Amino acid sequence: MILGLLGPEGTFSEKAANKWDLTAELRYFESVSDVVKAVVDEDVDYGVVPIENSLEGSIGMNLDALIEYDVKIAGEVVVPIRHCLLAKGEISEIKAILSHPQALAQCRHSIKNRFGDIEMIEMTSTALAAKRASESKEMAAIASEKSAAKYGLNILLRDLQNQKENYTRFVVIGKIIPEPTSKDKTSIVVYLQKDRPGALYGILGEFASRNINLTKIESRPTKKALGDYLFYIDLEGHVMDEKVQGALKAIEREAGMLRVLGSYPKAE
Amino acid sequence: MILGLLGPEGTFSEKAANKWDLTAELRYFESVSDVVKAVVDEDVDYGVVPIENSLEGSIGMNLDALIEYDVKIAGEVVVPIRHCLLAKGEISEIKAILSHPQALAQCRHSIKNRFGDIEMIEMTSTALAAKRASESKEMAAIASEKSAAKYGLNILLRDLQNQKENYTRFVVIGKIIPEPTSKDKTSIVVYLQKDRPGALYGILGEFASRNINLTKIESRPTKKALGDYLFYIDLEGHVMDEKVQGALKAIEREAGMLRVLGSYPKAE
Numbered sequence: 001m002i003l004g005l006l007g008p009e010g011t012f013s014e015k016a017a018n019k020w021d022l023t024a025e026l027r028y029f030e031s032v033s034d035v036v037k038a039v040v041d042e043d044v045d046y047g048v049v050p051i052e053n054s055l056e057g058s059i060g061m062n063l064d065a066l067i068e069y070d071v072k073i074a075g076e077v078v079v080p081i082r083h084c085l086l087a088k089g090e091i092s093e094i095k096a097i098l099s100h101p102q103a104l105a106q107c108r109h110s111i112k113n114r115f116g117d118i119e120m121i122e123m124t125s126t127a128l129a130a131k132r133a134s135e136s137k138e139m140a141a142i143a144s145e146k147s148a149a150k151y152g153l154n155i156l157l158r159d160l161q162n163q164k165e166n167y168t169r170f171v172v173i174g175k176i177i178p179e180p181t182s183k184d185k186t187s188i189v190v191y192l193q194k195d196r197p198g199a200l201y202g203i204l205g206e207f208a209s210r211n212i213n214l215t216k217i218e219s220r221p222t223k224k225a226l227g228d229y230l231f232y233i234d235l236e237g238h239v240m241d242e243k244v245q246g247a248l249k250a251i252e253r254e255a256g257m258l259r260v261l262g263s264y265p266k267a268e
Numbered sequence: 269m270i271l272g273l274l275g276p277e278g279t280f281s282e283k284a285a286n287k288w289d290l291t292a293e294l295r296y297f298e299s300v301s302d303v304v305k306a307v308v309d310e311d312v313d314y315g316v317v318p319i320e321n322s323l324e325g326s327i328g329m330n331l332d333a334l335i336e337y338d339v340k341i342a343g344e345v346v347v348p349i350r351h352c353l354l355a356k357g358e359i360s361e362i363k364a365i366l367s368h369p370q371a372l373a374q375c376r377h378s379i380k381n382r383f384g385d386i387e388m389i390e391m392t393s394t395a396l397a398a399k400r401a402s403e404s405k406e407m408a409a410i411a412s413e414k415s416a417a418k419y420g421l422n423i424l425l426r427d428l429q430n431q432k433e434n435y436t437r438f439v440v441i442g443k444i445i446p447e448p449t450s451k452d453k454t455s456i457v458v459y460l461q462k463d464r465p466g467a468l469y470g471i472l473g474e475f476a477s478r479n480i481n482l483t484k485i486e487s488r489p490t491k492k493a494l495g496d497y498l499f500y501i502d503l504e505g506h507v508m509d510e511k512v513q514g515a516l517k518a519i520e521r522e523a524g525m526l527r528v529l530g531s532y533p534k535a536e
Contacts, residue, residue, distance in 0.1 A: 167493075221324070223322065223323050
């Protein structure tokens with residue numbers, strides 16, 4: 001099995017991929033949208049995509065990619081994220097900090113407290129930041145412990161994230177929805193017409209009346225107008241379950257658009 | 269009246285501040301949390317804070333600041349955002365693009381299409397990026413048209429955001445909730461205990477049964493655990509309105525925590 005993920009080696013996506021399937025062959029891409037496209041084109045069997053972080057919330061760009069392309073969520077993995085500050089030299093030599101925008105955001109307060117207004121440079125991944133930091137003592141990277149070994153860097157600080165407890169939820173995307181297990185979740189996206197009072201309440205009622213538990217609800221802009229939203233909803237159960245099907249059929253009649261993003265075994 | 273806002277001169281916050289009150293004296297701060305603190309300490313009468321963008325969604329960090337500090341939303345302003353690429357020299361000389369992380373995100377696709385993997389450097393504001401770009405021909409800034417004039421830069425590209433239509437909603441924060449007009453909105457934040465099926469449905473029911481229209485609902489992580497959320501809700505009406513009070517009283521009995529962030533006249 002071939003798994004596509006954000007590269008190069010040493011990203012937190014790699015940690016998620018290993019947690020999902022240690023035996024899979026990993027193929028690295030330069031961006032998450034390239035991972036999604038590789039799944040669509042069947043260049044890989046599955047892709048691993050970070051979707052939500054416990055400090056920063058949903059990763060909007062990646063949620064948007066799931067709706068833009070025709071892929072299905074087939075699994076999920078939760079990975080603890082411990083950011084390290086890596087560099088070739090000493091703390092006193094650092095003039096810029098490089099990382100993925102998500103990692104910079106997860107560490108923004110700690111960096112500000114420790115380094116004041118130091119230059120923060122966005123990279124396409126934490127591992128690429130580590131690779132770049134290995135070229136100059138004036139650059140440090142926020143990346144995984146694994147990246148330190150991989151790119152020959154010193155670990156100057158550990159647990160740089162704003163709060164020690166920090167988790168990222170990754171989804172595994174493929175082309176088909178896996179068979180039901182007894183512990184599944186389903187992700188859907190619903191578009192509700194603007195200015196239709198009570199529309200969201202109606203939708204949630206279809207779940208509540210069937211005793212379907214929602215584990216997440218999140219609004220994302222449609223990008224058309226301010227105040228015009230899509231709703232991403234995660235619920236317990238599989239799309240093949242009778243009561244989930246009943247709820248989705250009812251919602252389809254009420255909503256402007258409904259798409260099932262996938263059903264998959266819950267992460268532990 | 270003194271208005272606090274993100275500086276230096278030339279930010280989109282300045283545009284919002286001028287739209288809200290052209291006659292106010294403006295006081296510039298280095299970060300949005302400094303603006304919020306200045307309101308708390310009564311160093312300024314009001315503060316102007318960007319809260320939501322039509323392409324990128326809610327600005328989580330700023331939503332979080334509104335709940336962390338004891339301030340009240342007293343107004344809102346919507347400003348069209350048109351990003352320009354500004355530099356001292358020519359496009360061919362640019363080696364790095366500087367801007368606020370939000371502006372970089374709003375322009376990420378356009379930048380990638382035009383410049384590939386060019387270095388993107390995060391600054392605390394678009395205007396500060398313009399100021400820095402005036403120091404070297406190798407740096408360009410994504411900033412407002414006004415910043416070009418202010419910092420002596422050329423406008424190399426206009427409308428650099430990923431989609432032409434792009435709006436940011438700012439809230440005006442102060443210490444007290446203004447008197448009702450006939451066209452108000454109220455913002456609240458509610459904490460619902462995790463794994464309480466139907467809890468959100470119950471909350472929305474209190475609004476639906478009273479015919480109160482919700483204009484926004486957004487989940488934010490509590491930062492304690494993955495899957496543990498606060499809900500930010502905007503609704504039509506003023507906290508002094510009888511039916512809004514009825515709904516809030518009912519919700520207070522059901523929710524783990526309810527806070528009214530403010531009531532204020534709707535932006536046009």
